[in-house]
Amino acid sequence: MDGTGTADTGAGAGGATLLARCALVAAVAAVGVLLFALGEGGLLVLAAGLVGLAVWAAGVWWFLAYRGPVRAFGLLVAVAAPVAVLVLFAHHRLWLTALVLVLIWGAALAFARAALRRARPEPPMRASTAPRRQRPVLIMNPKSGGGKVGRFGLVERAEELGARVILLDPAAPADVAALARTAVAEGADLLGVAGGDGTQALVAAVAAEHDLPFLVVPAGTRNHFAMDLGLDRTDPARGLDALTDGEELRVDLGEVAGRPFVNTVSFGVYADVVQRPEYRDDKAGTALSLLPDLLVGEGVRRVDARADATALTAQQALLVSNNPYGSTDELGIDGRRPRLDAGRLGVLGIRVEGAAQAADLVVRGTQSTGLTALTAGRVEVTADGGEIPVAVDGEALRMPVPVVCTLHPRALRVLVPRDRPGVPAPVPPVTWRRLTALARGRTDGGSAPTAEEPSRD
Structure with missing residues (x-):
């Protein structure tokens, strides 16, 4: 090298x-x-x-x-x-x-x-030397990841390293972006989150707005953002090592209708499913119950999109990601993005009308007409009705159409430990x-x- x-x-x-x-x-x-x-x-x-x-x-x-x-x-x-x-x-x-x-x-x-x-x-991704911060503030959600904050002693470890910890109250929903802005006003020189990707994105936007470093502690359930940064998801406490021995990465930050996202925005089938309250407790059962109506029912909803100059019509599912995944074979639970600073949105559209097209998609893969994969700088999504379900980093929301997704290239300064597992080379x-x-x-x-x-x- x-x-x-x-x-x-x-x-x-x-x-x-x-x-x-x-x-x-x-x-x-x-x-x-x-x-x-x-x-x-x-x-x-x-x-x-x-x-x-x-x-x-x-x-x-x-x-x-x-x-x-x-x-x-x-x-x-x-x-x-x-x-x-x-x-x-x-x-x-x-x-x-x-x-x-x-x-x-x-x-x-x-x-x-x-x-x-x-x-x-x-x-x-190019890393630069990062000086030790004097007034770091970390927001921690004790419910995330089934209680990882308490299980891994993250509060105690962070305070030992000189950070101030804001512990969210599980019984009272909090405006984490407002908490982050208050911390900045009080002199914080670093913001961090121990929680899920949705919470990470909200605080990351505040850090980017004030050009402050952002610390990721993978205390959520999946922690996709942390995984693509090369962090150790099995031991969230290792993410805190960045406070004393860290380096800085400049990564992109996504935005959908004015809301930040660090991973993905989903439209169509998945977004409809996650709207249901019972989905959190019974994901498989809820999906199997709803899919017939969402795929072939009379009230089935399709979405249209324009990714730069490319039109995608009547898509059953549409995924927009903060930087593209390595390949369409890597979109499962542990799908990975080879980098987070390429300045492009990944776009994946799926349209399957019946058993024959499902068979074609499985046999031919990316050659099938049912699958479209590309990259874009701007994606605009439309559908019938005044608003549509949207899943932003796994969070169920509803947004008025048209819904516009964009990317802010290298807008976020992420502080990571020097010693981290790293992301495997992408499969071309x-x-x-x-x-x-x-x-x-x-x-x-x-x-x-x-x-x-x-x-x-």
Whole structure:
């Protein structure tokens, strides 16, 4: 590495070329095994696998989108499809061929991702030296994360390190932004939060407004913002080490209709589900109860959006994130954003009208017409009616349309410990055209999608 955090291009290019060649060899080997096994059922292995995957996706759709007998049938199909494929392989003695194909293709993808990652390494977010603060103020929510503030002794630890702690009263809802502004008026030179991402965002906006450092203590349930900063979510107290041995990152801060967000803003199905009071106590049950009405019911609501110059119409679900996720495969519970200072909103739209399109989405992934992934500087969301449900960093809100999402590049100064686990390198989408160029020694490997066009690699 040089002083700017750039990888040694010579070593990186050589390693990327070798890995790309290994990926192509493995891919050719997988095709060779399939062709060699054609007479022994190789084509059946491929066809059964694809059909089984499509039928499974259709079953999942019926299970989620309907009630009663159709839901029961969908569950039966979703369970029976993979079982039937395995029974077919066993009956025709094709399980060994299928296993070899899966292993070789898995190796090809692993080599391919490693090659693309090595060819174009993601530079780390630049950190700068941070002097020790004299009057830090931390706001702590004792209810967050099932009581992590008390369980990890965060109040005592923070006070030992010289911070003043404002402990929220669980019985009385507080205006945390007002508390933060009062702390600034009283001379605070750092603001911090031990709580969920929604609370983090509100106080972070006050810190950004006054150009003060902001300290993240991952005491919430998921702590996505802390995870993407590289903090240790298993031990929230380690976040307090930044008070005595910290460094500063400049990251982007999102804004939706004047409200700050650090992670995501959701519209459509998820936003409708989280509005229900019972969702907090029974997430799965509430979702299964509501999804049929939200997906195929007569009163189903769709949202339209314009992401810069790109129009997205009649979306069932729309996710706008403070910087894009590494890939559309990383949007689960522990999805990660490779960086938080790229100055772009991530946009993901989903539109599935039936079982066939659900199967297409699962089989073709980003090539499916049901999924749109892109980045933008501004997203405007509209829908029928005067206001729509919106989930901001997991918080259920309602906002008047149109709802506008924007980003304030590098507006937030985040104080983090020098010693933190870090974020794993992002997994790039596998594009065989780029991979072939790498194998031939071309280190550029092709170009990435532009900000206005969907990422379909």
